[in-house]
């Protein structure tokens with residue numbers, strides 16, 4: 081097969097690829113992260129590029145996405161177009177994966193810092209004729225009887241030199257009760273760990289100074305597994321159906337952890353080998369893939385994970401380049417689709433200890449819901465889909481620069497754009513606002529139907545004029561082509577509204593189903609906690625107006641930021657919290673919503689775009 085050169089603008093990257101390679105793969109070979117939320121299935125339309133030269137013929141899937149005019153200009157879906165000769169590809173900014181707003185604060189909690197890693201400074205007597213103990217015995221005697229000697233050769237090999245070069249003033253590094261390193265001088269303060277929240281969309285790393293518990297640096301990036309599919313289902317499919325699927329997904333996240341650890345260490349001005357431990361949370365699929373465990377049982381009924389308990393493994397065995405003896409602690413999962421991240425949310429918010437009826441909702445790519453009342457703790461995950469992360473919405477995008485994140489409709493449509501740039505899409509909080517405003521203005525019925533211009537009541541002409549009909553049906557223009565980046569208008573279509581209804585219906589119905597488990601209803605909620613980035617940024621008023629969350633008093637709703645990440649930090653900083661996480665995972669009752677009685681009726685009711693429960 082012939083090799084052809086493909087060059088990319090504006091980055092200037094180029095690669096020699098085999099005939100038949102997709103432009104998406106060629107971009108990947110050049111390190112150009114093209115957005116591909118559908119995993120290259122040709123369904124999302126997000127990987128649009130302009131190609132010239134040797135590319136094959138346009139596919140039917142592409143005709144559904146582009147107009148004839150756009151096709152004539154060379155617009156192609158990078159995942160569908162294949163190289164058949166030397167090609168030049170222009171990548172618009174809107175097709176690149178971008179960093180986005182991530183909740184990194186979370187709730188703060190007071191804890192006693194008692195990490196699994198300890199460093200103890202020692203002043204050892206030098207050997208004499210009267211005291212001819214072996215070097216290692218000298219160290220072990222000073223550390224006391226509860227410490228286990230090194231289990232690997234590496235600390236021992238350097239020991240004689242370390243002791244003598246430092247005049248027998250050294251520091252013993254312990255992970256748990258095992259001596260893993262002997263360092264020259266007093267390095268007791270140079271002890272770090274990293275708490276990591278492996279989200280389906282984003283990976284966040286908190287570099288923590290272990291003796292004090294302080295966060296020394298935070299780094300985050302998109303989960304690079306996104307190139308293989310936006311949601312958990314797509315990645316599960318890839319992991320179980322492709323021969324190298326699990327390995328590729330594992331590498332994507334492990335490489336990310338290495339990058340984040342290096343970035344955080346650099347920001348804090350510390351050496352990577354002073355990081356001794358990593359604590360990880362993530363959903364069940366993410367924790368499996370992080371450990372390189374093929375999640376076969378999660379891919380089909382009866383949906384069983386390969387493991388549920390906490391896992392402790394050597395960082396080096398996973399390919400994580402920190403201290404050579406460092407370990408990784410993975411917080412336990414609750415069930416097949418409710419993972420360690422939910423344990424983290426419970427740990428951080430302490431709802432397992434709280435009084436009253438508390439509901440915690442984490443609206444990420446997967447929507448997890450926890451209900452706590454007294455001793456009862458129930459958790460479920462909803463098949464909400466990634467609509468609020470911008471996927472499956474025509475103009476949808478993540479909460480990054482160029483995303484409309486707030487919308488108001490008065491005399492005309494006004495909006496706020498993240499990053500002070502022209503709009504190029506709509507993120508989850510913008511979607512929730514837009515829906516609430518459109519229903520309020522009578523543009524959309526509570527059943528979710530986008531009205532035609534002649535059906536709407538009295539409305540300012542500027543607003544009415546944004547309702548347009550084209551081949552695909554009705555759509556509402558939020559940002560006009562002339563105001564938008566890339567000259568593409570930001571619109572909300574009837575189909576998008578349906579997607580948002582399905583997502584919000586699943587979340588609301590999930591909340592009500594979980595409340596029923598404890599014999600309660602939405603009116604009984606004492607505290608409603610919104611976790612995750614989305615929970616931080618949405619307008620609560622709009623979320624209540626469209627029935628995404630129950631209509632409870634504003635004062636009872638709290639945004640708790642990245643509570644899962646805070647949970648990972650707690651597991652890193654305190655052995656007691658780690659044990660508590662393990663007890664929580666045992667205690668929580670996992671509810672499979674599809675088996676919950678009446679769920680589908682509740683789901684149908686919850687599709688209505690109005691405050692719920694509907695008291696009218």
Ligand code: FES
Pocket residue numbers: 115116117118119120121122123124125126127157158159160
């Ligand atoms: S259409 Fe190409 S990645 Fe989705």
